[in-house]
Amino acid sequence: MEWSRFHRHKWDQATTFAWKNFSSAPVRRMFSFVTVLGRAALPEDKLKELTELTQEMKSSYSAAKICRYDPTRRRLDNGDYDYNADNDLDNDIGCIPTLSLEPHLVQLMATSRDPEELRYVWRAWRDAAGRPLRGKYTRFVELSNEAARLNGFEDAGDFWRSDYETDDFEDIIDGLWAELRPLYEQLHAYVRRKLIEKYGDTIVPPRGPIPAHLLGNMWAQTWTHILDLTVPYPGRPSVDVTNTLRRQGYSPFDMFRLSESFFISLGLEPMPSTFWQKSLLIKPTDRDVICHASAWDFCNGIDYRIKQCTQITMEDMITAHHEMGHIQYDLQYRNQPFIFRDGANPAFHEAVGDVLALSAATPSHLQEINLLANVDESFENDINFLFSMALDKIAFLPFGYLVDKWRWEVFSGEISESQYNSRWWDLRVNYQGVSAPLLRDEDDFDPGAKFHIPANVPYVRYFVSFIVQFQFHAELCKAAGHSGPLHRCNIYRSAEAGRLLRNVLSLGKSRPWPEALSVLTSGRTNQLEAGPILEYFEPLMSWLESQNKDEFIGWQENEAIVLGVVSSNASVRPFSAVIAALKSPSRRASLLSSTFGLRVTDFETSPVLWLRSDSSKAVQKDGMCLREPWNVLRNPTDFRAQKPHTEFT
Numbered sequence: 001m002e003w004s005r006f007h008r009h010k011w012d013q014a015t016t017f018a019w020k021n022f023s024s025a026p027v028r029r030m031f032s033f034v035t036v037l038g039r040a041a042l043p044e045d046k047l048k049e050l051t052e053l054t055q056e057m058k059s060s061y062s063a064a065k066i067c068r069y070d071p072t073r074r075r076l077d078n079g080d081y082d083y084n085a086d087n088d089l090d091n092d093i094g095c096i097p098t099l100s101l102e103p104h105l106v107q108l109m110a111t112s113r114d115p116e117e118l119r120y121v122w123r124a125w126r127d128a129a130g131r132p133l134r135g136k137y138t139r140f141v142e143l144s145n146e147a148a149r150l151n152g153f154e155d156a157g158d159f160w161r162s163d164y165e166t167d168d169f170e171d172i173i174d175g176l177w178a179e180l181r182p183l184y185e186q187l188h189a190y191v192r193r194k195l196i197e198k199y200g201d202t203i204v205p206p207r208g209p210i211p212a213h214l215l216g217n218m219w220a221q222t223w224t225h226i227l228d229l230t231v232p233y234p235g236r237p238s239v240d241v242t243n244t245l246r247r248q249g250y251s252p253f254d255m256f257r258l259s260e261s262f263f264i265s266l267g268l269e270p271m272p273s274t275f276w277q278k279s280l281l282i283k284p285t286d287r288d289v290i291c292h293a294s295a296w297d298f299c300n301g302i303d304y305r306i307k308q309c310t311q312i313t314m315e316d317m318i319t320a321h322h323e324m325g326h327i328q329y330d331l332q333y334r335n336q337p338f339i340f341r342d343g344a345n346p347a348f349h350e351a352v353g354d355v356l357a358l359s360a361a362t363p364s365h366l367q368e369i370n371l372l373a374n375v376d377e378s379f380e381n382d383i384n385f386l387f388s389m390a391l392d393k394i395a396f397l398p399f400g401y402l403v404d405k406w407r408w409e410v411f412s413g414e415i416s417e418s419q420y421n422s423r424w425w426d427l428r429v430n431y432q433g434v435s436a437p438l439l440r441d442e443d444d445f446d447p448g449a450k451f452h453i454p455a456n457v458p459y460v461r462y463f464v465s466f467i468v469q470f471q472f473h474a475e476l477c478k479a480a481g482h483s484g485p486l487h488r489c490n491i492y493r494s495a496e497a498g499r500l501l502r503n504v505l506s507l508g509k510s511r512p513w514p515e516a517l518s519v520l521t522s523g524r525t526n527q528l529e530a531g532p533i534l535e536y537f538e539p540l541m542s543w544l545e546s547q548n549k550d551e552f553i554g555w556q557e558n559e560a561i562v563l564g565v566v567s568s569n570a571s572v573r574p575f576s577a578v579i580a581a582l583k584s585p586s587r588r589a590s591l592l593s594s595t596f597g598l599r600v601t602d603f604e605t606s607p608v609l610w611l612r613s614d615s616s617k618a619v620q621k622d623g624m625c626l627r628e629p630w631n632v633l634r635n636p637t638d639f640r641a642q643k644p645h646t647e648f649t
């Protein structure tokens, strides 16, 4: 509040200048940023409401817990869980929800291979985290739009997209996705076949979308945790070093030191001493904290921190690099004027740590730091490595795109409140080719079960980051004198690569991002390009195509399998959309007719059945540097100082 008054005061002052006529371009640029007020443009009561609403959604999400899976409960005659039983809450009787997303559910989704258990966890999380937020989100959308319009934007989505300073941003990312979709479809088809080998074609449809609970991740956003089920050439040294990290007794602290050493090897900045004193790297046991990893710039040139409930896994080791990349960027632009202390665009901020991790995760680097035994550079080992990278970098792309596609449409009103969930699933099916493993309806709010929705963090930055980080990788590799295939490049210890990266990062937001790209590429391009990521994965693309010769590429929505949902005695709440409920058209038709009283012909004409119900850094980032820096300083509980290292022994 105090901050927004201050911000508005600055804004009042700034707007009195005829700044558009100033001769100095950097100063004009400063004014163009300062004169956007954001949510502080709202009248005070609404500003308060919006701030509290976001806070409530975020803490509600972060506090969500579910019950342990109990295979003895609530089953139908056919052995299925009775998800649609009236007595939904029975599941909570005699059970205190104790499992939290981090670490329990993350780990369950990653390691369980029991489809019933996975489906239970998948559903319970959405019941606990998503559903309760629906009403709040509706109001949140209204207020966000109001704030955006007061700033002269069409709606909040328009406001968010303005971060990218280009008029045709949506066309650009649409074009990038079109270039990458063929690779995604090949990966999807291959993984689907492997899942059929594991779970059978009554659970995974050979020509349909993949059920979203089987991909090793709560949101099916990255698929690295099903590497064991899908690895191209089994019986070779695994490129997942989780076990080695544990065997070698790595602590969270060690993982961050490891990450730091990569930055230092490039001649970049070490973490300042306050970082090691004040970061929170282990989940505390005495209080609830927001476990979702984050990196913080306290904007005083001294205080930089990471908060991460670190587990000893390869995934968290990569995340450590990711978060430290944010801090490195913060450090690189700390001498810029206050208003330019930000990423060239939000995707650049997301890319820095990942760029280093592209090198750090190569088998040759993992050998160099003793996490992997000798791996020869055979074709099979290369494919295994590229495949594991694709489960991360390629699998993520459609999700990275659709989260904001959904929000943009919500903000613009194209998706109305009564369609929140069904339109979410339209996008999930169309872009990712995944389907809900059980009936969803408009009481559900599945988008809300993903952190960035309640926390109101824009998401398309990650989509763009996953593409631009390969542009960075290619250019830094060139600077490092790498020759040979791009996926084998490791820029460790390259002062030249470090210098180039520093040149780009130290600009902060002082120049429009195309100019930063120009610096990166020595003038070759100033555009986002899919070329480098496609080049990186080219050997895998060829391999997948040869493996998928007999596969159906893509997915048909009407082939989706939703198991254990429609039962003759199920009481079905009002819902707005069902995608083909059972696999066999005849069984489906008879069940639908017995359950819903629909005639079979309703179904035959359209295999996709739509039943309409009648009833039916951003905030945080700005919070630190631009909006409410004192807020956090007033509440230091999240960051209680921790004694480095001793906690780990």
Ligand code: D0W
Pocket: 221, 222, 292, 293, 294, 295, 296, 297, 319, 322, 323, 326, 349, 350, 396, 462, 617, 620, 621, 624
């Ligand atoms: C910040 N943001 C948190 C956390 C969690 C990154 C995330 C996405 C993704 C796979 C004060 C403040 C910002 C940073 C800043 C956020 C993570 C794990 C990794 C997408 C998926 C992947 C990389 C990304 C997800 C982040 N600071 N990731 O807010 O300075 O702007 O801390 O949410 O490999 O869905 O998990 O981006 O660091």
Ligand code: ZN
Pocket: 322, 323, 326, 349, 350
């Ligand atoms: Zn990030």
